[in-house]
Amino acid sequence: MTQTNRQILLVEKPTGKLLPQNFKMAEAAIPEPKDGEVLVRVRYISLDAANRAWMHGATYRAAVEANTVMAGGGVAEVVSSNAPGFAPGDLVFGDTGWQEYAAVKAKTLVKVPHMEPMTHLLSVYGIAGLTAYFGLLEVGKPKSGDTVVVSAAAGSVGSIVGQIAKIKGCRVVGIAGGKDKCNWLVSELGFDAAVDYKSEPVFKALKAAAPNGIDVYFDNVGGDILEACLPQMNNGGRIACCGAVSQYDGAPSATGPRGVPGLIVVKRLIMQGFIVMDYYDQRQKAMADLQSWVKAGKLKVQEDIINGLENTPQALIGLLAGENRGKRMVKV
Secondary structure, three states: OOOEEEEEEEOOOOOOOOOHHHEEEEEEEOOOOOOOEEEEEEEEEEOOHHHHHOOOOOOOOOOOOOOEEOOOEEEEEEEEEOOOOOOOOOEEEEEOOOEOEEEEEHHHOEEEOOOOOHHHHOOOOOHHHHHHHHHHHHHHOOOOOOEEEEEOOOEOOHHHHHHHHHHOOOEEEEEEOOHHHHHHHHHOOOOOEEEEOOOOOHHHHHHHHOOOOEEEEEEOOOHHHHHHHHHHEEEEEEEEEOOOHHHOOOOOOOOOOOOHHHHHHHHOOEEEEOOHHHHHHHHHHHHHHHHHHHHOOOOOOOEEEEEOHHHHHHHHHHHHOOOOOEEEEEEO
């Protein structure tokens, strides 16, 4: 084991778009785990749009402050343990931060199984897959024959949402940025249609792709795209609010969605936000379903792996710009 711990610090909170200079590489001593803590070596860091939201302020976790290790989830291997139930060699998922080693409270860690590839623990069997599973099935409640629309459809969560909706017998329309992503959604993942928000008016394109209206909208972006979907929701439609990536980086949009209260009343819509941890008591069933679908070839796993801790800031900036296809992560 090396004697130093490489870390990425958030040295300055961004006031506009996230930039490489908001971060710096630093070195510190490898921490000693206190009572109830576990020392882990981070193997893969999860990159998520939520990383950027944490810089704005407290969400479902505390805000990330300047001159601290950048927060982020990761899969890590236990090096030493001062807590019962954890032993060297165990694999865990937790809020390890952007660093090589971390001393983490054992009660915040989730043991995960050894598997190949290990990356699946962050994608289809990790936060991305579980968010897609619970957000669609528990909040969206799709029925066979429903039309399901998902935004950021080529991303880590959206790409899985659409495939699960197809498994459940739904017509699926994805909204993504760029012709290549839209073609991939239809030709590779089995979506029925895809809307390229970068090259066509979303409202008009959605009308053509979902002529019978929308029963379930899985919202990852908020803003103007949510505004385009709302009037096309069918009576009794469900909207699963997973994220608002359009509002995270740079100045938040001053427009959209407008007319929300009236539409919700008239169409009797259910619009619900959720956090994946809310459903962790059902995690075992979700994992069994996801594993069976992957094994049967019904659910394709797309991963975008960046090598090197030093590349983590640029990898997050690229994710916010929509560079990734599927789950983006960094191999430490």
